Amino acid sequence: MSAPSLHITLISETYPPEINGVANTLWHLSEGLRLRGHQVELVRPRQASDPLTDDDQPRLLCHGWPLPGYPGLQWGQVSMHKLMRRWRRQRPDVLYIATEGPLGLSALRAARRLGIAVVSGFHTNFHQYSNEYGLGLLSRLLTHYLRWFHRRTHTTLVPSVSQRLELERRGFDNLTLTARGVDSQLFNPGRRSQALREQWGLGNDDIALIYVGRLAPEKNLGLLKRCLHAAQQSYPQRHIKLIVVGDGPQRSALQKQLPDALFCGAQRDETLAEHYASGDIFLFPSLTETFGNVVLEALASGLAVVAYDQAAAAQHIRHGHSGALAMPGDEDAFIDACNWLLEDAEALRRVRLNARCHASRQGWPSIIEQFEGHLRDACQPGRSAPALQPAATLAIKPESSTPRG
Structure with a gap:
């Protein structure tokens, strides 16, 4: 009964x-x-x-x-x-x-x-x-x-x-x-859009570092600038661009700090999923999350996630296998984790496949x-x-x- x-x-x-x-x-x-x-x-x-x-x-x-x-x-x-x-x-x-x-x-x-x-x-x-x-x-x-x-x-x-x-x-x-x-049918690598990447000024072999979320002080977004500049200095031969998806009270200040980044504003549903899947490495520097739904959405979209070892990232990422983790608050380790993903194209591809495989099993x-x-x-x-x-x-x-x- x-x-x-x-x-x-x-x-x-x-x-x-x-x-x-x-x-x-x-x-x-x-x-x-x-x-x-x-x-x-x-x-x-x-x-x-x-x-x-x-x-x-x-x-x-x-x-x-x-x-x-x-x-x-x-x-x-x-x-x-x-x-x-x-x-x-x-x-x-x-x-x-x-x-x-x-x-x-x-x-x-x-x-x-x-x-x-x-x-x-x-x-x-x-x-x-x-x-x-x-x-x-x-x-x-x-x-x-x-x-x-x-x-x-x-x-x-x-x-x-x-x-x-x-x-x-x-x-x-x-x-x-x-x-x-996570809805792994909505968020999936198949939504990757070459047309959108071209709008971002990126070719097939270029790298899109992407952040999705509120643009607010508690998200620790000052680390995005350090991470982008370190990646560009470490790999000057590669075209690396930061894509920021979302809105919030810190947007205007971030746009001044990151004049070369592309700010896409808030996105929803299929358009949001397309933005995720068209990136390569997802940066999530927040230290105040109870969970962080965006981490699962990024993993389901086939992105290599760089995050601190807490909340959703601690539960769903195996360092070096399905993403890259840093000890909470260690900004240098966070930057090193991003650079590690950029060192080897095959390793990056493998991490992204593993991320998708794991997230596809995390349904509602x-x-x-x-x-x-x-x-x-x-x-x-x-x-x-x-x-x-x-x-x-x-x-x-x-x-x-x-x-x-």
Whole structure:
């Protein structure tokens, strides 16, 4: 006898067509659950592309406030009482809260009042991002708040082993590893476009170093310039060009720092897949990722990935076999890893084939099934999170009281 379908509510302050890893993951999770026969309700901020009147889709669109420094992204806001009224009329079996902002907090409080099971996800290192935006004093308070928030849920899903270890070190508990997948039919080497490479000014034997992602301080993009210049100096006989795909608050500054690089802006769907596949080596210098979906997308596209040995790269790249890794923070080792890939055309070809072979086995269906299992487990009788306490009280506890892993 098959298990009954669930009424699942997903809460997130970001969702497609917004472009980021959280939105991409939530779309795959929600669509995957629907295909498995579940009723999925979405609670998120209203976006400019949404219709002015409510449609028939099972969702609640709330008011959004602009996120400072991130045009196009929002904090969501809705009252706890509005959610309680809605969920009394049509009660979900379980909530999945993907973001911990005002919207996620209201959903958590409403669910606790109504006795609805809650699973949370740790998708973004906000406590680390605050340092990049000159708000280092807030990092400690954010860590306290995030720890308080996630302790109030049945379990917290984390996407990588390195993220779980980091959170355990900071005193988080009840963490469950749930990885990410990739659409290897969309992202595949067959989408390589000679016409696009010609637009980039590259021939068959030229090298495209490519970066895909947000152009923001927390992505450590200053390393792109060092890496490009080192490659050009080490291999002056080769035509090596940097291709940057994405947008964000640091774009204008990067364009001044990298006048010879090509900035393609944000790309979507098949066009994004074509950009990936038309590159050769993918550079990913970020040190603040919970996972890094772009790493799997690059591997699936048949690129040789250079990244730090953490998050998605640590899980999916074998150094020298399917990519090249450096110890986190070692910029010289990162540059050396890129140059190693440029030394031998046959080695580069072999690494790219191995990358594609590995990524093609990392599909979403098994991850959706695993995610569903965690939601079902939270719904079991007798499963409950600790009582909800005031966040402000917990936020002032001294850091030294936090257990360390």
